[in-house]
Amino acid sequence: MSAAPEIEHVDILVIGAGPAGLAAAASTASAGLTTLLVDENASPGGQIYRRITRSPFVDAAILGDDYWEGRPLVADFEASGAAFCGETQVWSLDATRRVGMSHKGRSRFVQAERVIIATGAQERPFPIPGWTLPGVMSVGAAQTVLKASALVPDGRLVIAGQGPLIWLYAAQHLRAGGTIEAILDTTPRANYLAALPLLPQFIGSRYALKGARLMREVARKTRIVRHVDALRAEGEDRVSAIRYRVGKKESRIETDILLLHQGVIPHVNLAMAAGVAHRWDERQACFAPVLDPFGQSAIDGIAIAGDGAGIGGAEAAAERGRLAAWAAIKALRPQVEDKVPPVEEILKALAGAEKGRAFLDRLFLPRKQFRVPVEDDTIVCRCEEVTAGAIRQAIKIGAAGPNQLKAYLRCGMGPCQGRLCGLTVTELIAAERAISQDETGYYRLRMPVKPITLGELAAIEPDARAVSAVVRE
């Protein structure tokens, strides 16, 4: 234990192999920087291009053109000379950019000159009564098993929520031969009006035509219930029905699978635990990291690209990956700066990709009652099984913020580390205390951001500082 542990060095470590990570790694490796791209999944692609290099699909039309657009990104990456390590979980990142990662049950530390976090988005929590029942999943989950394993829900299917992904998935599911009992669209009536001023800009964007086409495709074959303003999944040991309300009218549909979705939010855990400051983004109703225009955080050498920096979609993510790479190249290899695409080009492409985003954000801003559960029996923290009612009670006895709430109720202390309750908790406390989300704050996150076994942790070589801090002689 006396010898200094050997640590692998790389110029650039990119975490997450979605569009941002692929584009970033391809750029830095092409500029001659040693680049390692790691991802939790076995193959690159991220969520949007999940398993694109080894797709199980014969019929490319089922998933649609947008999916296959990921191919050139992967091809560029593969040609760049960057290394890829799949099935790798990054569980630790500190301000010195020492990165702890686990692969097949073994952990190691990698020292990077620059780290580009491209961990992307996760689906926004959708806490309705019964959302923890077996048979209730997110739309993203269903789409993942469709893309990666060519699986479709067996039995009656109901989809509830809002956002572009619902229509994309519904269309893919129908093309794959599936049927849908109903889509319960929760987009509030008021959102259409509020988004109207942003419409002209959206009309010219790539999303407009595609979106309209998808919705028509789905609507032809599926019953769509609009303006749904309350949802409750019912069932004993698994979901058996969904109860919903439109205005004053309550209805119920029996179902075997219920898929929920109300947009995506930045996956903040790694960046927050590394100490990157985050602020509430009113437009997207979520926390987003504080970054400079090139994606650099206030922590030297740590950048964030892609949806983890604020939701922008796949195309924008790739451009933001290139921007972060450009900044890294400029810092580490200024002499080759002229060999990479000029930053103005990237910025222009980014602006194009972001066109129309404001309209989507406004149109699909979820209703308050789907973000802050109204009914007290709604589970907020799935891991520790903490309900909205218990949280309201804890706020009454003095939980001023999410961290005190943790202490009172263990809310957010389970294996998911707050990923599926953090946002709800912040918004719930903010609403109850009538303060802003920024003032409320978020869970203070810590490493390891992914669970690793004690045995795996114990097998790493500690440093001298650790030995003197622990062994007391």
Place this chain on the structure above:
Amino acid sequence: MGLGREYDVAVVGGGLLGSSLAWGLGRLGQRVVVLDEGDIAKRASRANFALVWVQTKGLGLPEYTSWTLRASETWEQLAATLETETGLDVCFRRPGGFHLALGDREMELRRDVLARLHNQPGAADYRTELLDHAGVRKMMPEIGPEVAGGSYCPYDGHVNSLRVFRALHTAFGHQGVDYRPDHAVTAISGNNGAFHLTTRHGEIVAGKVVLAAGNANAMLAPMVGLSAPMEPNRGQIVVTERAAPFLHFPMTTLRQSDEGTVMIGDSKEDEIDDRAHHMPIDVMMANRAVRMFPKLAALNVVRAWSGIRVMTRDGFPIYDQSESHPGAFVVCCHSGVTLAPNHAFDIAPMIASGVLDEAVVGAFSARRFARPSGERAA
């Protein structure tokens, strides 16, 4: 409000220490306000190890051995009272506790510490048993081969400290104790039954003031003619997923909670930034834990954190009253969990009466720091 004050007592600090005192005062019918920090605070109550611990405490201050023993003996009463008042079971268990030694050298050190502790004149008369590997194994069959032995003390136990925290705060509601988060105290003035405490939300006036603000007491105490020399340090803790119960006894560096999680941690660094976390320390702690209990290797770590220990300069508690500002008290200690019953049942009534009982807590006055150094070397 004849005297222009709303409260009999203002307790500065709403952690376990301040809350135990406030709860004790509330039980006596005192009108109490608890002024606490906001959500992000260096809160030892949220970072502690939840031991109710007796063995090896008091080397350098023999009175501390009996003070600690007394707490262990009254914990059951505190737990029962809290459960009656709030319906919350704080899961106090006292099966006795171990300190395990990895290798012969650690065993020797333990033997030496215990001998010195119990040879002190005035130390409480209780036994801590030294056991060899076979002796420990008889009580804990899961230990690994590297465990040379350990010490066992029947007065050691543990509790669900987060639930204690919640129970105390829940009980405030029944007692009418006014708990105010986000009211960090920045200045104290006044005297003679009307202390004025400045917070960002305005001024609070109270007849008495009790400083229970952990390491911040060092800054607050001089405002009321008291002193609280602090030397905080940082510790890290690692906690696993919930597992079926398999560790019956709590240990100094390892315990399984009533919820099933296993907590590991006994690091110490002279650092006071609780946001920083040195991962290799967790590695080291995991390594020792797995050597003590090889089975633990299979459990997932779900969280790790750093906390700042509230520590006086010599490690022992400070209970003091101000001579220049009658009605002002300072309470500082590292063991807010262990000593909670003493604070609720002994110290709170003294504060309510206006005078600390010298016979009980005289040894813990900060006056000891004014003595020539070396006299009380810890």
Place this chain on the structure above:
Amino acid sequence: MFRRIASANAEMVMIEVDGVPVTARRGESVAAALLASGLSIARETPVGGVPRTPYCMMGVCFDCLVTIDGIGSRQGCLVSVEDGMRVSIQKGRRALA
């Protein structure tokens, strides 16, 4: 809960779920294989002992935790199936072997 549709590169592997042989597609995740297995795959939580099935399938929710080849609480959605893998559904708090 899910059914398979015709697909390319359908090389199958065999895994065992609580002793029951299950066919899976090479390259897919353990959680996906479970969803397609037709078996009752709900784990029981270590908190309230309530049943759960995978929710997010992207490493976020931890509702797909399973024991794989003797190692407990692994995220089934992030581990690829391999021939001969033994999977068991977790019921409540894990007992340490």
